[in-house]
Amino acid sequence: MNKIYKIYKTLYKHYGPQGWWPILGYGYHKQDYTFPRNSDEIFEVCLGSILTQNTTFTSVVKSLNNLYEKNALHVEAIKKMNIDEFKEAIRPSGYYNQKARYILEFISFYKKLNGATPSREALLSIVGIGEETADSILLYGYNQLHFKVDAYTKRLLLELGLIGEKTKYGEIKSMIESSIKEYVKDERELLILYQEFHALIVKHGKEFYSKKPYGAGCFLKNKLFV
DNA sequence: AGCCAGGCTACCG
DNA sequence: CGGTAGCATGGC
Structure with a gap:
């Protein structure tokens, strides 16, 4: 078993399924793997993916709730909304x-x-959508096989010696994807794994990779190299 | 009080 | 190209 896949297995065993992406309409943190998603769900994932940039998701939930209460968790409603009201x-x-x-x-x-x-390139051409946000939208909104790499992923893999300080987003992404594909052939299973794996990394990252020194107490360091 | 959050753009050399 | 200031509120 390669190290990437072992990380996933270990995290899953430790934390259990995370059920991302949480959708407001279904109640947050309900595990719901039903797909394809309907258009309202997809749009909510897109909105959440942009709002969560460098921000905690609990803050995003407040924003989404604000829109929900104004019955504005939809494309047309936001377009018609006063810009200052939307910002608020x-x-x-x-x-x-x-x-x-x-x-x-x-x-x-x-x-x-x-x-x-949308294609990944098309998403990347939009102002405000970088690699992580694009992959977030594709993976959790459109159920496409794009792994989402975030700051916790980089810190974790760096700490475990699997990447270097300057390893680029794309390299990390393809490294993880190719490592997993080796073990999971079924596409639906693979998709759910991508979704769970990123969520698990965030769960683990919040505990061991938020404050310095990163990785203090991280049990993966023992699991992988004994 | 200060650091961090499920990043990205614009601008610099 | 690579490196970095600026963006802003909220939680601990």
């Missing part, structure tokens, strides 16, 4: 001026899709 709604997530712009840019793109699944 997403204020808890921070960077609300930037994020308001990003979301509006995304919405004009999203409408043109007309329900189609």
